[in-house]
Amino acid sequence: MINIFEVNETNKMVEQENLDVRTITMGINLLDCSSNNLSEVNEKIFNKITTVAKDLVHTGEEIAKEFGVPIVNKRISITPISLVGAAACKSSKDYVTIAKTLDRAAKQVGVNFIGGYSAIVSKGMTASDKFLIESIPEALACTDFICSSVNVGSTKTGINMDAVQLMGTIIKQTAIQTKDRDSIGCAKLVVLCNAPDDNPFMAGAFHGVSEDDAIINVGVSGPGVVKYALEKVRGESFEVLCETIKKTAFKITRVGQLVAQEASQRLGVPFGIIDLSLAPTPAVGDSVADILKEIGLEQAGAPGTTAALAMLNDQVKKGGVMASSYVGGLSGAFIPVSEDQGMIDAVKAGSLTIEKLEAMTCVCSVGLDMIAIPGDTKPSTISGIIADEAAIGMVNQKTTAVRIIPVIGKNVGDMVEFGGLLGYAPIMPVNPFDCTAFVSRTGRIPAPIHSFKN
Amino acid sequence: MKKCVITVVGKDTVGIIAKVCTYLAETKINILDISQTIVSGYFNMMMIVDVADSNKTYEDVINDLDKIGKNIGVLIKCQREEIFDMMHRI
Numbered sequence: 316m317i318n319i320f321e322v323n324e325t326n327k328m329v330e331q332e333n334l335d336v337r338t339i340t341m342g343i344n345l346l347d348c349s350s351n352n353l354s355e356v357n358e359k360i361f362n363k364i365t366t367v368a369k370d371l372v373h374t375g376e377e378i379a380k381e382f383g384v385p386i387v388n389k390r391i392s393i394t395p396i397s398l399v400g401a402a403a404c405k406s407s408k409d410y411v412t413i414a415k416t417l418d419r420a421a422k423q424v425g426v427n428f429i430g431g432y433s434a435i436v437s438k439g440m441t442a443s444d445k446f447l448i449e450s451i452p453e454a455l456a457c458t459d460f461i462c463s464s465v466n467v468g469s470t471k472t473g474i475n476m477d478a479v480q481l482m483g484t485i486i487k488q489t490a491i492q493t494k495d496r497d498s499i500g501c502a503k504l505v506v507l508c509n510a511p512d513d514n515p516f517m518a519g520a521f522h523g524v525s526e527d528d529a530i531i532n533v534g535v536s537g538p539g540v541v542k543y544a545l546e547k548v549r550g551e552s553f554e555v556l557c558e559t560i561k562k563t564a565f566k567i568t569r570v571g572q573l574v575a576q577e578a579s580q581r582l583g584v585p586f587g588i589i590d591l592s593l594a595p596t597p598a599v600g601d602s603v604a605d606i607l608k609e610i611g612l613e614q615a616g617a618p619g620t621t622a623a624l625a626m627l628n629d630q631v632k633k634g635g636v637m638a639s640s641y642v643g644g645l646s647g648a649f650i651p652v653s654e655d656q657g658m659i660d661a662v663k664a665g666s667l668t669i670e671k672l673e674a675m676t677c678v679c680s681v682g683l684d685m686i687a688i689p690g691d692t693k694p695s696t697i698s699g700i701i702a703d704e705a706a707i708g709m710v711n712q713k714t715t716a717v718r719i720i721p722v723i724g725k726n727v728g729d730m731v732e733f734g735g736l737l738g739y740a741p742i743m744p745v746n747p748f749d750c751t752a753f754v755s756r757t758g759r760i761p762a763p764i765h766s767f768k769n
Numbered sequence: 770m771k772k773c774v775i776t777v778v779g780k781d782t783v784g785i786i787a788k789v790c791t792y793l794a795e796t797k798i799n800i801l802d803i804s805q806t807i808v809s810g811y812f813n814m815m816m817i818v819d820v821a822d823s824n825k826t827y828e829d830v831i832n833d834l835d836k837i838g839k840n841i842g843v844l845i846k847c848q849r850e851e852i853f854d855m856m857h858r859i
Contacts, residue, residue, distance in 0.1 A: 322853055325856055
C-alpha cells in the first residue's frame with residue numbers, strides 16, 4: 316500500500332514544485348465539414364466543435380479536482396483549415412470568416428486555445444494554402460483564441476523556400492496588425508519543419524489527416540520538479556544526474572498517462588499520445604533554464620549549455636517513454652524565452668543570444684520560441700531565420716519551429732509584456748547583415764541525403 | 770472498493786483526527802489505514818479510505834473535508850489513490 320512519504324512527495328511536487336498537466340488537447344477532424352458553400356462550412360465547423368468538445372473543459376476540471384493535480388489548459392486542435400476550407404474559400408477574406416467561427420466555437424466550449432488555422436506546404440502551395448496564409452495577419456488580429464501554424468519543410472520533401480519567404484512577410488504583417496497589443500498576434504503563429512500530426516502544444520497544434528475522428532492528447536510539464544530533484548544530487552556524477560532526471564520524468568509522465576486515460580474514458584474519445592515535453596512557465600522555479608543552472612552552468616547560454624540540454628532532453632525521453640503506452644507530439648525540453656524566467660534572466664545578463672538558442676534547438680524540441688526582436692527587422696531577415704531553423708529540422712530529422720515576435724515600435728533594450736503564460740521578454744538583437752538575395756530565390760531546397768552522415 | 774487518500778497537514782492542535790474521523794463515520798466512509806507523524810511541530814497525517822459506500826458524492830466529500838480543514842486551520846486534501854499508485858508503483 317502507498318505510504319505517507321510517497322503521498323507527501325507527490326503532493327509536494329504539486330504544491331511547491333509546479334507539477335501540473337499542461338494541457339489536455341482534443342484533436343477534432345473537420346474534413347467532414349467541407350463543402351463548396353462557405354456559410355455551410357462555417358455552420359458545420361461550429362456545430363461539430365461545440366458538439367464533440369462540449370464536455371472537455373468540465374471533464375478536465377473534474378479530473379483535476381479528483382486527483383488533486385492542476386490541469387492548466389484545455390485546448391482543441393483541428394484539421395488544417397487550408398484543407399477544410401479549400402472548396403469554399405475563394406479569397407483570404409473567406410478564410411477570415413472561418414477564423415471568426417473557430418473563435419466563437421472556442422469561446423462557447425470554454426477552451427484556452429484552438430490550434431489548426433494551418434497550412435501544410437512543405438513541398439508546394441495550393442491556391443487554398445496561399446489564401447489561408449495570406450489571411451493569417453487579419454485572422455489573428457480579429458480573434459482571441461486562434462493559433463496558426465505553417466509547415467514549410469520536412470526531411471522527406473526539403474524546404475519550400477517560397478513559403479519561407481512569404482512567412483517572413485506574414486509574420487511582419489501580423490506584428491503590424493496587432494501592434495497596439497505589443498504585436499501579440501505573432502505569439503500565436505509558428506512556422507514549422509517536420510510538424511507532428513498529434514502535438515498537443517500551442518501554437519503548433521493541429522489534428523493531422525492520419526488521425527482518428529477525435530482524439531485526446533496530453534502534454535505534461537514539470538521543469539520545477541526536475542530542478543528540485545537535481546538540487547539533492549549537487550556535485551554527483553553524470554550517472555547519478557541522469558538517473559535522477561529519468562526517475563523524475565517517469566513520475567511526471569505517469570501523472571499525464573493517468574489523466575489522459577481518465578479523460579479519454581470519460582469523454583468517450585480514444586487516447587492518442589502523451590507529449591513528454593518539459594514546458595516551462597513564467598512562474599519562478601518552473602524553468603528549464605534553472606535546470607541547466609542546477610546541472611552546473613552559471614547561466615543558460617554559457618559554454619556547455621548545448622551538451623547539458625542534449626543530456627536533459629534525452630534523459631527526459633528515456634524516463635518518460637517507459638511511463639506511457641504511447642508517446643508522441645514534440646516530446647523534449649521547450650526553450651521559449653518569454654515563458655521561462657531563467658531564460659529571460661540569461662538574456663538580460665547577456666549570456667543568451669539568438670545564435671546560441673539556435674544551437675540549442677539542434678538537440679531539443681522545438682525551436683526559436685517566443686523570442687522578441689526589434690520591430691524594424693526586415694521580412695527577409697525573418698525568412699532567413701526561418702530557413703536556418705527549418706534546415707536544422709530537415710537535416711536532423713526532427714521538428715523545429717520559429718515563433719518570433721518583431722515588436723513594432725520597440726528596440727533592443729526594451730521589454731515587452733504578453734501576459735499570462737506567454738510571459739514577458741527583453742527584445743533581442745538580430746544579426747544586421749542582409750540575406751534578401753538568398754531568400755528571394757524561388758523554388759525549394761531539395762531533401763537531404765541520408766547517408767554519408769557527418 | 771474505491772480507494773482514496775486523505776492527507777491532513779498543518780499546525781498540531783487538539784481533535785484533528787477526531788473531527789476528520791467523525792465526518793468519515795457520518796458519511797459511511799471506511800478507514801483502511803492511518804499513518805501520522807509530526808515534523809517540527811507540524812501535524813502530518815495520511816489516511817487510506819474506501820469511499821464505495823459513501824452517502825455523499827465524491828465532489829461533496831472533497832468540498833466538505835476542505836471546509837473542515839479550514840475550520841481547524843489545517844489543509845485537508847482528498848485524492849483518488851490511482852495518482853499515487855501510478856507515480857510510485859511500476
